[in-house]
Amino acid sequence: MAIERRFECVAGCTECCRRPGTIVITREDAARIAAHFKLSLRKFSERYTERVHGETRLKLLGPEKRCPFLGGDDEKGWCNIHAIKPIQCATYPFWPGVADNAWGWKEEKKTCPGIGRGPNHSQEWIQIQIRAASPTATGR
């Protein structure tokens, strides 16, 4: 029996952009976002990233640990770099350990209202997302 993986992001939600967690970014992510802000890679890294446990992560802001690229407020928010956002964000929630794991998918549903709604996604498509997200997997 095919596994059902329905997902559609809820407009304005941004729950996953302002909850404690980690946003791991790849070199390609950093280069792309730095170019978008017309910053050198070095300046971008100094301003927006930190190295933790061998990973490059976005520096999250304040006690709420908001992403620095999150716009709006708790009622309605948006990603200020939507078109070029990190691969970890672009592939969410189709991450290894989540989309390929019944328990992981069920757990993630508790915090992401987009899981379980919208179109069902094919296994082929999910595998492509999982492969793309793999370099940023944090073993969660």
Ligand code: SF4
């Ligand atoms: S928590 Fe889920 S529904 Fe909300 S913004 Fe993130 S991906 Fe979209």
Ligand code: SF4
């Ligand atoms: S980069 Fe955009 S999508 Fe990713 S956590 Fe930040 S605001 Fe959310």
